Amino acid sequence: MKKARGQAMPMRVLGAMSGTSLDGVDAAVLETDGQQVLAFGEAGYRPYSAAEREVLRAALGKWTGPEVEAAAQVLQSAHMELLQTFERIDLVGFHGQTLAHDPRGRGTLQIGDGAALAQVLGVPVVWDFRSADVELGGEGAPLAPFYHFALARHIGAQGPIAFLNLGGVGNLTYVDPRRPEPTDPGALLAFDTGPANAPLNDLMSARLGQDFDKDGAVAARGEVEQGALELFLAEPFFARIPPKSLDRNDFAEMIELVSELDDPDAAATLTGMCAAGVAAGMEHCPEPPAQVYVTGGGRHNPVLMQMLEVSLDCPVTPVETVGLDGDMLEAQAFAFLAARVLQGWATSCPGTTGVSANVGGGVVSRP
Ligand SMILES: Nc1ncnc2c1ncn2[C@@H]1O[C@H](COP(=O)(O)OP(=O)(O)OP(=O)(O)O)[C@@H](O)[C@H]1O
Numbered sequence: 369m370k371k372a373r374g375q376a377m378p379m380r381v382l383g384a385m386s387g388t389s390l391d392g393v394d395a396a397v398l399e400t401d402g403q404q405v406l407a408f409g410e411a412g413y414r415p416y417s418a419a420e421r422e423v424l425r426a427a428l429g430k431w432t433g434p435e436v437e438a439a440a441q442v443l444q445s446a447h448m449e450l451l452q453t454f455e456r457i458d459l460v461g462f463h464g465q466t467l468a469h470d471p472r473g474r475g476t477l478q479i480g481d482g483a484a485l486a487q488v489l490g491v492p493v494v495w496d497f498r499s500a501d502v503e504l505g506g507e508g509a510p511l512a513p514f515y516h517f518a519l520a521r522h523i524g525a526q527g528p529i530a531f532l533n534l535g536g537v538g539n540l541t542y543v544d545p546r547r548p549e550p551t552d553p554g555a556l557l558a559f560d561t562g563p564a565n566a567p568l569n570d571l572m573s574a575r576l577g578q579d580f581d582k583d584g585a586v587a588a589r590g591e592v593e594q595g596a597l598e599l600f601l602a603e604p605f606f607a608r609i610p611p612k613s614l615d616r617n618d619f620a621e622m623i624e625l626v627s628e629l630d631d632p633d634a635a636a637t638l639t640g641m642c643a644a645g646v647a648a649g650m651e652h653c654p655e656p657p658a659q660v661y662v663t664g665g666g667r668h669n670p671v672l673m674q675m676l677e678v679s680l681d682c683p684v685t686p687v688e689t690v691g692l693d694g695d696m697l698e699a700q701a702f703a704f705l706a707a708r709v710l711q712g713w714a715t716s717c718p719g720t721t722g723v724s725a726n727v728g729g730g731v732v733s734r735p
């Protein structure tokens with residue numbers, strides 16, 4: 369039976385996320401009743417070693433088999449190591465690691481065993497957040513939008529704003545905080561915008577042996593190749609009406625579009641493609657938001673931020689300008705969603721994943 373909203377208890381919830389960039393595990397405490405953000409707590413980060421990252425990378429795009437099992441072990445032990453360092457936790461929201469995402473085909477796969485984690489930590493763990501939404505016809509992603517709605521209210525936004533997450537993949541949430549509930553029609557529109565850092569990271573790794581283009585240093589020396597950009601934007605994904613989502617490697621072939629370019633021009637062009645995907649996505653919003661608040665690692669890239677400022681019709685700033693932590697926002701989101709799952713409340717709705725009705729995903733495992 370669903371509880372009435374007034375009965376929800378404030379909890380200290382620990383959220384954990386291992387994102388598509390495969391850099392490490394982010395974990396953050398959020399005090400919440402699943403409706404409001406009450407306070408932000410401690411946060412921690414556990415990077416993957418180069419060897420661990422290779423094990424995870426080898427499993428990307430796979431659904432079963434030895435690579436997936438090896439990746440699951442790396443993922444599980446890294447989480448156990450990090451999450452055991454937190455104290456006084458009531459509940460854990462455990463996203464795991466997406467290995468494969470094909471919502472209209474084989475489904476979505478996040479590795480990680482929440483039941484085993486609950487035994488070790490001695491508290492309930494909410495996990496497998498995306499499957500129920502996909503099974504009911506939704507995209508299964510993005511799921512942070514319900515948290516974005518709570519954040520928009522927390523920062524006192526009076527009209528529509530947007531949150532833009534620039535991780536491996538980009539995702540945008542348009543929020544109208546004047547609606548009372550995130551599930552109200554018009555309160556949320558969310559979708560993946562296209563590849564963000566993943567192709568640029570892959571280029572940097574293949575050509576220069578670097579994990580990423582730190583501070584956009586390589587792209588800053590180059591120019592965007594317009595022909596490649598046009599070919600990229602001709603992909604049917606950009607014209608598709610949202611909600612819509614992507615797998616990390618859905619645009620892996622775009623690196624071919626820059627194969628003839630020198631390093632600076634190739635990096636600048638891939639950076640430009642990320643910004644252009646966001647600009648194309650913005651066209652789907654009902655009106656330009658008053659602000660775009662950027663979270664995720666891409667906000668540290670000044671070349672990318674500059675390109676966004678030029679191509680969007682509204683101001684673009686890192687979420688830190690309103691006192692939020694852009695490195696931990698996704699981990700906090702899964703803490704927030706865990707609190708909602710425990711109450712039996714929705715974590716996605718037609719505006720966020722395209723699912724036909726409001727869905728409360730997530731499995732609860734108790735110690
Ligand atoms: N100083 C910097 N300069 C340029 N790029 C940066 C910088 N810091 C981080 N990044 C980029 O941000 C990426 C990490 O972003 P983030 O941690 O948000 O990804 P993620 O959470 O794994 O991804 P997702 O949200 O898609 O699951 C790095 O791989 C890198 O490409």
Ligand SMILES: CC(=O)N[C@H]1[C@@H]2OC[C@@H](O2)[C@@H](O)[C@@H]1O[C@H](C)C(=O)O
Nearest residue numbers: 388466469509510511512537539698
């Ligand atoms: C299937 C999956 O794991 N998708 C991730 C990925 O990383 C960014 C983007 O693609 C977003 O759709 C989602 O993560 C965020 C945190 C979300 O669900 O809101």
